[in-house]
Amino acid sequence: MPRPFSPTVRRKRLARELRRLRESHDLKLSIAAKQADVPQSTLSNIESAEARRIKPRDIDALADLYEASADVRKALHELARESKEQGWWSKYRDVFRGNALPDFEVEASMIRTYQSQVVPGLLQTPEYSEAVFSGGGAYTSEEIKRHVDARLRRQQILNRRHPPHLWAVIDEAALRRELPDAEIMREQLQHLVNLATHHNIDIQVLPFSAGMHAGLAGSFLLFDFPSEIDPSVVYTETATDSLFVQDADSVSRFVTIFSHLNAAALRTPETVNYIRAILEMHDRHGNF
Template sequence: MTSSPTVKRRRLSAALRQLRIETGLTAAEAAKHLDWDPSKITRMERNEWKRPAPHDIRGLLDLYQVTDGPRREALMTLARESRQRGWWADYQDVFRSSLPDFEAGASMIRTYEALLIPGLLQTAAYTAAMLRGGQVLDPAVIERRVQARLTRQQIISREDPPALVVVIDEAALHRMTGGPEVMCAQLRHLIDVAARPNVTVQVLPLSVGSHPAMTGGAFLILDFPSPDDPSLVYMETATDDLWLETPEELRRYTLIYSQVQGLALSPDESVQHMAALADQLKR
């Protein structure tokens, strides 16, 4: 499994919060002991930090009386590894969230998409056409964003890839993003990728009518291999990114995903349906 600094940083944040609670200190009290700004502890525990400073972690472990050698070293190793930079760090002008890093560390990615082909399955031509439709007109900007997306997609074909389970609303397959030729190639690409053992593609047909995911829109559920890393729900808006991780939120979105997956065509039926749509575009 590919290492993900963001996943490790999230795990470290949760571990530090649990240690503070076990010690019986409030965040303000812990900060006072270390002569820190009161908000510093809160930011660390909320994973609102970029690169944990080893001396800060040592200070917290001393305060929380973590003297057990193996446990202390494990947390310090986690802090050091969470400071690493992945390929996505070179595309900070493109990615506005840590989604690519979380994807890199996931064991399973489940996604429902209502209006677009999911980013992990887009062709370069489809991505470029989508960006132009979103009023990104600078060719250099488009090229860089396309390259970033194609690089992000490499997790699907790497050694030990995550399981990718995709439900696409049929409406996204009928929207002529880039025109018939681009959409035909995109459909063929979906069919090819669906043949991979770690990828499942299902089409939610228009004939289903209303369904549980209509009001909330597109979302992803990311699961991780370690029980120390709880699942996450991710949603993207025009202006912001939303991460959900409470047990109730996870239960709600897992249920919605199961329901739309149950309403969708089977994987084999979905491939047949996409092939028929591609054939229609070639005529």
């Protein structure tokens, strides 16, 4: 089975390659568009990775102008074709809104995440996920079901043949949050202990004793990709919006933040023992 790919990542890769080819011929965008007989607005949209439908004729015209080899031409056509494919998440536009998180997760080789309030979505049990979306009464029963279904579908990347490496730092507050049904939280904590044994999953707890730390600004996900030509991407969200951060300096800042969080958090073996201690406290006293 071929490795899943992200249409968005492929579209950005095509944009960078065509821009590189144009600049290697020292051509301004307007001149290249005119000489290739491609509308300037079309070429601008392709190079900014905003074009969702790219004509094979335009790819051939640009390949001719840039004197691309047969292999490069073939690769450009393949990227253009893959950039317009739709992943399973296209069926959940109501859940993911304008920014489809799985579009990056599906191709990432490493996912680093810091979560301050809840267990990371990729590590949630169905019951815990339902409790998360039920909190606050913001969603109808049908909307909750859609969100939970989409979240469980996202988790499938962790069990495929070549899974990404998930590295999660979780604030202790997320592990001690009380739920109406304490058994849901107990099962979620046990689930984390079980997942920590997987070769592609590292889980660290950031204990209260860490004091003020680098993640106080909020939760985020950091995606790295197998190809060096695909730059890392950061995902953050609020109650009303989500944002993909791609500026190199901003991404580098998040990398530094995660490094500090990693240093302040418990190691994975210590984390497993820590979570087990929380579970034992629950079994003795009935709370976390």
